[in-house]
Amino acid sequence: MTKRTIIPFGPQHPVLPEPVHLDLVVEDEKVMEAVPSVGFVHRGLEKLVEKKDFQEYVFVAERICGICSFIHGMTYSLGIEKLMKIEVPERASYLRVIWSELSRVHSHLLWLGLMADAFGFESLFMESWRIRELVLDIIEETTGGRVIFGSCKVGGVRKDVDNASLKAITVKLQDYVLRVRAIADVFLRDASVKHRLSGVGKLSREEAYTLGAVGPTARASGVAQDMRKLGYAAYPRMDFAPVVETAGDCYSRCSVRIREIFQSIDIIGQAAGSIPDGAIENKVSGFPDGEYFARTEQPRGEVVYYFKADGGKFLKRLRVRTPTFANIPALVKILPGHELADVPVLVLSIDPCISCTER
Amino acid sequence: MKEEQVFLTVGGEEDLFSRVRGMKEEGWRLAQVGATKTETAFEVNYSFDKDYRFHNIKIILPLQGAELKSISGIYWSAFLYENEISDLFGIAIKGIAVDYQGKFYRTSVKHPFGENK
Helix, strand or coil: CEEEEEEECCCCCCCCCCCCCEEEEEECCEEEEEECCCCCCCCCCHHHHHHHHHHHHHHHHHHHCCCCCCHHHHHHHHHHHHHHCCCCCCCHHHHHHHHHHHHHHHHHHHHHHHHHCCCCHHHHHHHHHHHHHHHHHHHHHHHCCCCCCCEECCCCCCCCCCCCHHHHHHHHHHHHHHHHHHHHHHHCCHHHHHHHHHCCCCCCHHHHCCCCCCCCHHHHHCCCCCCCCCCCCCCCHHHCCCCCCCCHHHHHHHHHHHHHHHHHHHHHHHHHHCCEEEEEEECCCCEEEEEEEEEEEEEEEEEEEEEECCCCCCCCCEECHHHHHHHHHHHHHHHCCCCCHHHHHHEEECCCCCHHHCC | CCCCCEEEEEEHHHHHHHHHHHHHHCCCCCEEEEECCCCCCCEEEEEECCCCEEEEEEEECCCCCCCECCCCCCCCHHHHHHHHHHHHHHHEEECCCCCCCCCCCCCCCCCCCCCCC
């Protein structure tokens, strides 16, 4: 019988930008079992609702993650608005869609770069991040921030973007489409990349659904589930369908994210082309009361915010279930049976965001 | 948001288990499990999604000696949520499929969300 060895993977590892740990039980070089471990940098941000005014907390919510920061702030705002029955002006809802999709584009480009780095394609990594910088420039032009936007608030948004600037952004993005298409060709057609991704880390539709996988991880396995279809912000006015692949391997997860970049750019174009004029925020008076679950689609999948309030200025409880947390069981499922050398690619294929998970 | 959300509070563990089993048989996805501490009790929420519908089942537990059986035998992925609740709130959850025995989170305070302040 082959001897079993436990190899610790992480929390510090060249492919891991943030600390997560796996105990890999291996026979020779084959992974037989994986036990995940998180919690190295748990921050307890949920607990801060007991000390921060419900309107101030949006700044904390944004800081849960440095990649999908805007969508965290927006999901928090959506939940409070629901509890307080606040109507958000249409223009603000459209701007929320535009900033959400810019977040998705830069997040997916970040992931593409990290993935290219993981399988050793350095020039592909650099080109992916070069394009991402251009998207961050747009975010900086429109919000003043590159990582933390600070543009969402309860009742609407803090900043407006004039229609001429929005048109200029859509023109710029069309230019970037050509550059994304060039790297997409390498990711999806290059033989060496395909060799590393195709057939690796297969997750069936049934497994993805049963394990509670979300976002591109679930959609790459054929689960047509995209929380933007719940109808928050201005998404009901956008024409789009969940991007779905069926092979359920690392290649499919890569393909879903690439197709979503093009889809997000299209949605930004739709929103910028039809955004109505008007106010960007409504007045907030009173305090939240009751219970509600707000759900939105982050780049990594569904995020769930639970609110419990009693009519005071502090919430009684805020709980955030992040997409990476929901995708860990899927990761544990796909690792066994693979070679040790595939582990970095498999871990990255779910696009883990430990900052979110350690909220 | 126009999402339909159903909230239900169950009377006890048996009721919770039969409903969770029913959700699994009907093909609902476990979206999250989370706990809340109020002045008088712990509330544990089990949330499910199916075709963009949302269903939440709540069970209320006493503050002293709060105990619960794991649902990870029904929804395996619940083991993460249950370890989290156990570490942050100090609710004893029996029979978790992968039990970290209080070492899921490395916190400086033992049960930071379950303490009386």
